[in-house]
Amino acid sequence: MGRPRTAKPTAPRQPVRLADVAERAGVGTSIVSRVLNEDPTASVRPETRERILEAARNLGYRPHFLGRALRATRSTTLALIIPHLADTVNAAILRGAARAAAAQGYALLVSDADDFLAGADAAAPLLLDGRVDGFLLAGGETSDTATRFLTDLRRSAIPFVAVNRRIAGVEPNVSMDDALGMEMLVRHLVELGHRRIAHIAGPEEADTARRRLEGYRRGLRAAGLRTSSSAVARSTLDESEGHAAMERLLELRPRPTAVVVWSLSAAVGALAAAREHGIAVPGDVSVAAFHDAPMCEFLEPSLTTVRMPLYELSQMAVQVLLDVIAGASPGNVVLDAPAPSVVVRRSTGPVPAA
Amino acid sequence: MGRPRTAKPTAPRQPVRLADVAERAGVGTSIVSRVLNEDPTASVRPETRERILEAARNLGYRPHFLGRALRATRSTTLALIIPHLADTVNAAILRGAARAAAAQGYALLVSDADDFLAGADAAAPLLLDGRVDGFLLAGGETSDTATRFLTDLRRSAIPFVAVNRRIAGVEPNVSMDDALGMEMLVRHLVELGHRRIAHIAGPEEADTARRRLEGYRRGLRAAGLRTSSSAVARSTLDESEGHAAMERLLELRPRPTAVVVWSLSAAVGALAAAREHGIAVPGDVSVAAFHDAPMCEFLEPSLTTVRMPLYELSQMAVQVLLDVIAGASPGNVVLDAPAPSVVVRRSTGPVPAA
């Protein structure tokens, strides 16, 4: 009776369903549901409860995700849209988010921002149909497709949180004090006696890049240095662009005695450029970079950086997103702990004598 | 009538459902479904079809994922379990998988292997309940929890594919010829005249490490070098371990004139170790690493590597997984295109005179 149809090749789709447990325990499905979900409002005779639990155990029952999600109109799934997964920084964000989400019982869908937003027609719909309870938007770039996606997203009323990205009208967001981090790096150099401090900045469109540039300028002003004396070269995350930017800065006369770089990867390129041109680091020019990683210790020379609380950032973003999903309307969050810290290594030193 | 209950704070859960479209078009839900899904078996009066399409457009209808998935008992979702997301190699796998999955209309769930397998009690159940159509298992490590998870997985009959990981009984898997890549690296060094070629190998438990070690030995044998003369130091993916391993190798007498390293990150540490000990690369010792990345160009010295088809690997893995889901039983796949290629940079050179 349970499953007729002699031996048709059609296997039961779900090995064991709630109803199977109920039948086995000789009760109705609803108590089974309540017992298994530990519904506190329901009181069940200990004996029945035991029978149910045992039946479930024997049958190896596991609630079917889709059935439950459909019923609850909640998918317990979050999506992270993130660019440049190969970059350490973004990898850290992904890892933090995955962990935080898992800790709260949520699964995490990942989509490459470039693909996702570029092929907005193909990928985006995938996620916009109740598949996901909320979005984490990482990455600082603004593009047409990104904006279009945001419009869709807002219209769809799916909660979202921007991570490390402050864009007018995109709220809430969770970010760090990038400006402060950069300012601290500048201060470190100022304390070493540097006055001509240049900056390899990121693309204008990246708001993290803008905030770091601002921190750089603030650092100069705080030291009483005219920002007009500042030298800024643009780069992307690519090592090769950092390399090219550094070459431009090294041609300036008078030459800067220190360079702060907006990203680790660009700094790797910058170090190489100095080397190739016979410029000693830190003998002739000091170099410092934004964001820390294990690798920094092993570069030549080892690289002074400012370490930012990336992991906490991403944990916090998940938390805020879950709050939004729960109905809260938190404002923007700027993480202030742990504070950025300068990790001094060999790439920065006193101003050269000359 | 459509939605009574005056103005209760309960908003309609789904903005617009199939039924809404049907009502608007003045038809039944079933034709709407067929039209929207372009069911070829159904013939619909062009006029009705038009009315339906227009209604859907006007209302901004989008099929609800959970409803559809429940009905189809398919979630069009894949999960990737992957370790060390911060590592370039794994980032590449993730990216390839995300892209390939998206291209096929699948979403990709990501879970950190360490967390996932460690907290098998917490995270794993999340994915084992119809939430996911198949698993991609990346990473070469074998651990108790990993094995336990595999057992669960097999029992649950959810399709899976191992990526870049060959473990007895875990099939199908999609992998590359790591041994060949390593052998090519050794051959490159042999052609430069090296005879004392050492190896910084990965952990015994990592099967990629084992295969690379095997390739290293094969390379020596092919050159008529006694593998007994080989020197192998163990390391992990950490730069610091690569550093330590290199120091051990540099103490050997006679000292090796070349070192091939099982991973990029370990090689970064190895380069630093040589530098610190005043050993010139490639003047005194040549260094070459497995796997390529943009960064390699900018290290000091720039690093000779072998480039492996990681992107293709991961694309292929998705394809194979989808085949399995579709009912095929493909065997193990070893990717042979594009073939590994040695990228010669400055870290390898002729044998030192002495």
Place this chain on the structure above:
DNA sequence: CTGTTAGCGCCTTCAG
């Protein structure tokens, strides 16, 4: 204390 019932949103026979 426990069972019945009514859907969540969709697709798909089966009738008309």
Place this chain on the structure above:
DNA sequence: CTGAAGGCGCTAACAG
């Protein structure tokens, strides 16, 4: 050519 109805697996309201 189109509509009505049933059910994917689960939970929650309402009866007993």
